[in-house]
Amino acid sequence: MSMQRALLSDGIRLGRLAGIEINLSPSFLPLALLLVVGLDPIAGGLLAAILLAVLLASSIVAHELGHALTARAFGIRTRAITLHLLGGVAKIEGEPRRPAHEILIAAAGPAVSLLLAAIFFGLTWLTALVAGPWQGAFLYLSVANLILAAFNLLPGLPLDGGRILRGILWARSQDRRGATISAARGGEIIAYLIFALAFLRLIDPTGGLVAAFFPALMAWFLLGAARAEKARAELSGRPSGQTRPGLAELLELARRTRPVEVVVSRASRPRSTIDPEREVIRYPDGRELYIERPRRSHPGHDRR
Numbered sequence: 299m300s301m302q303r304a305l306l307s308d309g310i311r312l313g314r315l316a317g318i319e320i321n322l323s324p325s326f327l328p329l330a331l332l333l334v335v336g337l338d339p340i341a342g343g344l345l346a347a348i349l350l351a352v353l354l355a356s357s358i359v360a361h362e363l364g365h366a367l368t369a370r371a372f373g374i375r376t377r378a379i380t381l382h383l384l385g386g387v388a389k390i391e392g393e394p395r396r397p398a399h400e401i402l403i404a405a406a407g408p409a410v411s412l413l414l415a416a417i418f419f420g421l422t423w424l425t426a427l428v429a430g431p432w433q434g435a436f437l438y439l440s441v442a443n444l445i446l447a448a449f450n451l452l453p454g455l456p457l458d459g460g461r462i463l464r465g466i467l468w469a470r471s472q473d474r475r476g477a478t479i480s481a482a483r484g485g486e487i488i489a490y491l492i493f494a495l496a497f498l499r500l501i502d503p504t505g506g507l508v509a510a511f512f513p514a515l516m517a518w519f520l521l522g523a524a525r526a527e528k529a530r531a532e533l534s535g536r537p538s539g540q541t542r543p544g545l546a547e548l549l550e551l552a553r554r555t556r557p558v559e560v561v562v563s564r565a566s567r568p569r570s571t572i573d574p575e576r577e578v579i580r581y582p583d584g585r586e587l588y589i590e591r592p593r594r595s596h597p598g599h600d601r602r
């Protein structure tokens with residue numbers, strides 16, 4: 299996950315907006331360069347292309363501010379909004395307490411993007427009578443905001459649509475953990491579909507390596523984030539109504555991981571902190587039960 303962290307790192311601080319830090323990750327710079335170069339023909343000049351890129355970046359910040367200000371209305375702080383290679387992220391600290399809050403916080407970003415799409419479309423229409431590149435530029439911004447809203451509404455974590463889906467499932471089942479796991483599965487499926495799209499662009503004669511790069515990167519990023527959400531939910535405790543695993547459940551876990559070396563720890567860490575084969579049970583009171591598979595000590599004894 300360190301690549302993901304590098305992608306989303308805070309980088310340069312641009313300033314504060316409504317009390318929230320606005321940052322520019324170093325990974326945003328290649329995107330900015332691509333945007334300016336790509337927008338040059340639409341804008342009709344370098345300076346106008348830079349202005350257009352700034353307006354587009356501002357649209358992304360506005361989307362994230364939608365999330366952040368809605369979260370604030372429900373008492374949840376946002377540490378920062380960061381622009382990065384794949385768009386923007388609002389670093390919201392804390393989890394919504396109710397499904398309705400989750401849905402509204404998630405929906406606020408795409409709602410802002412849709413509003414901006416409508417405003418820029420209006421400007422396209424208004425500038426139709428004026429000569430110059432304005433009309434094309436406003437149409438571009440309108441479509442870009444529309445795409446931003448539509449893409450983010452895809453129903454899988456970590457996308458906004460995935461958060462809305464989690465909110466709906468959570469409201470139905472009253473089990474946020476289960477809802478998270480389902481919504482994260484949606485995210486995995488979306489990531490695989492985007493991988494497939496990247497592959498199609500790769501083999502398409504009008505596409506190629508460059509055309510496939512961004513979708514592939516996006517898919518890889520989404521897959522990592524969806525898996526992280528799922529893993530975090532799976533470790534985050536028991537479904538509601540069940541405070542600790544019963545004996546049958548423990549025995550089942552033991553059976554699956556046999557031969558077993560059980561380490562019960564009271565606030566003490568296990569000997570090794572990185573072990574992909576370890577299974578953990580975390581009690582609500584903070585105690586953790588680790589069930590570890592022993593190191594492969596018998597040569598030739600391969601359990602996979």
Ligand SMILES: [Zn+2]
Nearest residue numbers: 407408450458
């Ligand atoms: Zn969003």
